[in-house]
Amino acid sequence: MVKENAEYSRKKSSLDKVSKYIPAVRWLRSYTKEDAISDCIAGITLGLTMIPQSIAYAALAGLTPQDGLNSAFVGCFIYSFFGTIKEVVIGPTSLMALLTYEYTHHLSSDFVILLCFLCGVVELIMGALNLGFLVELISAPVVSGFTTATSLIIVVSQMKSLLGLKFSSEGILDNIIKLCQNVKKVRTGDTLLGLTCIICLLLLRKLKDVNIPDKFPYRSVIKKTLWFISTGRNALIVVLSALVAFYYKEKGGAVPFYTTRTADTSIPSIRLPPMSTTFNNRTYTFPEMVSSLGTGYLVIPIISVLANVAIAKAFVNGAVEASHEMVTLSLCNMAGSLVQSMPTTGAFTRSAVASASGVRTPLAGLYAAALTFMALGFLGSYFHYIPKATLAAVLIAAVIFLVDWEIVKQLWKKSWLDLFTVGCTLIACITLGVELGLLLGVVVGLINLVYRWARPEILVENQKSYSGNVVMVTPMTGFYFPAVDFVSSAVQKAGLTKGRGKATVYVDCSRFSGTDYTVAKGINSLVAAFEKRGQKLQFINVPANCYALWTGTGCKEVYFKRTEDSTNIFDDSGKALQILEEDNDKEPEQKSLLSKEDCQV
Structure with missing residues (x-):
């Protein structure tokens, strides 16, 4: 029995070690039939969402529909086994497509594949070195401005396809100028189709929110049907538009709108990313290819990691394994480059669909990958029927909700x-x-x-003790070197004006979480100034780490009282300092919040 228990413990320990790197091992041990059914439903729903989106994102990146689907199924497959968050679905996104176009629109698809591989390598390095904290340097206002800008850029870039125009442009401003210059060349067929698709997509988006009375027959079935149609609206619109194009072509007439270009419709072969290529009668070596990509192989990984971590935080209540997520994302991109993928990451839209579909585990991505792969294998020959205006409508209807007006x-x-x-x-x-x-x-x-x-708020209070008036100065945030001059000036100002150069000045350090050497030197200078004019200065509620640094770098201990020593503060007479509530007939307590100008001595 003891031997069997030891063997069981050994196997369990081995599985725990494996599950640390392959999380699927963790949840597959308790995977149930109900989990499988829920994941299958969620996966099929995700697949119907991803297929038209991937085709549209490929068009945005200047690639073929096949390239978009190649990018979709590999990431889903890899993340199913190595991912930790069930709602995350790796694939093409509008942001990745736009950035890919920015760096490769003047190059061949070989550069896109190499870019995808290099992004994976950089993400792997970031994960291995635990550099996830770099993403935290990008604040929410920066993300908002960036997301809004990219959304507007995408909308403007898709206007030419929506209106049936053909021209090349550099940047959003040039795009707007070219649109104005070509306004007389707008094609009626593309415009009507594109606008109709946008209107239908927006209406279908609200379909899931239709309120059905509780007593209505088959309410639950109708509600789920409306939700499914609303969720799969992109696929529905793309299929209907393609059928219209198919009808015109089969009748032998001219199609009144532009359709996507034809390309290789076979299943992608697995091959290493190109380390050299020939483009425009010029042969590029690997260093030349990397140089041609500019900073793309650095910028795109950072943005993709940021997007993935943001999604993870939105759908997970506990801690996010950021480093593991970066490594998993790197595997998705490096594996994707083997089947000619563009750079990929997670998307909020797909995660929202997964969550609403009742996803149980990351295995749902496997079903989505299978559906996408089947579309690539059996429907590839029909992709050239998809109108460009429809793909533009899908993109515009999706990204307009990313503009952060709120x-x-x-x-x-x-x-x-x-x-x-x-x-x-x-x-x-x-x-x-x-x-x-x-x-x-x-x-x-x-x-x-x-x-x-550097400019913290500082509260200055005139207070009374049994021995007389005192001045309490309370910096409202931490105390590091950028704020040395500002806080020192504020304390000096308080001592000279509120304390009239005589009253004791107390600096409340209770809000300090840390400090540095520059602050210690600044305090030495401040203490010297007070000693010179014979005014007492006392720092109270000093945290232990601040006390250790300040006293260890030459500051006199007599000027500091640690947090645990500040419960009873004594003045020169030995009497306990107490803040007294002023009577109406006495001078009222004076408080002020110093402005930046007040701190100039």
Whole structure:
């Protein structure tokens, strides 16, 4: 019996070690029939969502429908076994497609495949080195400005397909100019089809919210049917539009709108990413290919990791294994490059569909991958019937809801610094390009953060003790080197004006979480200034870590009282300092929140 228990423990320990790297081992041990049914339903629903989306995203990236579907099934398959969050579904996204187009629109598809592989390598390095904290440097206002800008760029870029125009452009501003110049060439067929598709998509989107009375017969069945139609609206519109194009072609007449270009419809073969290629009668070596991609192999992985972690945090209550998620995402992209995929990541729309479909485990992605693979194998020869205007409508109807208008209302007159960050990121992405715009947004966000630390709010109170008046100065945030001059000036100002150069000044350090060497030197200078004019200065409620650093770098211990020693503070007379409630006939307590100008001595 003891031997059997030891053997069981050994096997369990081995499985636990394996499940750390392959999470599927963890939940497959308790996988039930009910789980399988729920995952199958969710997977089929996801597949119907992903197929038209992937084709549309491929068109946005300047690729063929086959490239989009190649990008869809591999990520789903890999994540099913290595992913940790059941709602995450890896595949093409509008953001990845736009960034891919930014870096490769002037190059061949070989560069896209190499970009996908390099993104996977960079993500693997980030995960191995636990560099997930870098993503945390991108604040919510920066993400909002970036997402809004990319959504607007996508809408404008798809207008030419929606209107049946053909021209090449560089950036959103050039696109708008070209649209105005070609307005007389707008094709009626494409425009009518595109607008009709957008209207239908928006109406179908609301179909799931239709209120059906509780006593209505078959209410549950009708509700689920409406939800399914609403969720699969993209596939429905694409199929109906393709049938219209098929009808025109079979009748031998001219199709009144442009359709997608034909391409290889076979199942993709597995081959290594290209390390050299020939394009426009020029042979590119591997270093030349990497150089041609610019900063894409660095920017795209950071954005994809950011998107994936954001989705994970939105759908998981507990902690997110960020490093493991980065490694899994890297495997999806590196494996995807073997079947000619574009860079991929998770998408909120797919995660929302998965959650609403009752997904139980990441295995739902396996069913979605199978459905996508079947579409690639059996429907590939029909992709050229899909109208370009329909794909443009699918993209526009999806991304217009990513434009974050709500943040402007939330920040207006409440946080101008954050609103300024949103505006800078938005304008920079539109005028300078999404990669430079994002970089500028991150820089502005960090400057915003440093400014808040450098200019903390400081509360100054005139209070009474049994021995006389004292001045209490309370910095409302932490105390690090950017704030040394500002806080020192505030304390000096309080001592000279509120304390008239005589009253004891207490600095309440209860809100400090940490400090640094520059602060210690600044405190030494501040203490010297108070000693010179004979005014007492005392730091109270000093956290242990601050106390250790300050006293260990030359500051005199007599000026500091740690948090545990500050419950009873004694003045020069040895009497306990107590904050007394003022009577109406006495001088009222004076409080002020120092402004930036007040702290200049």
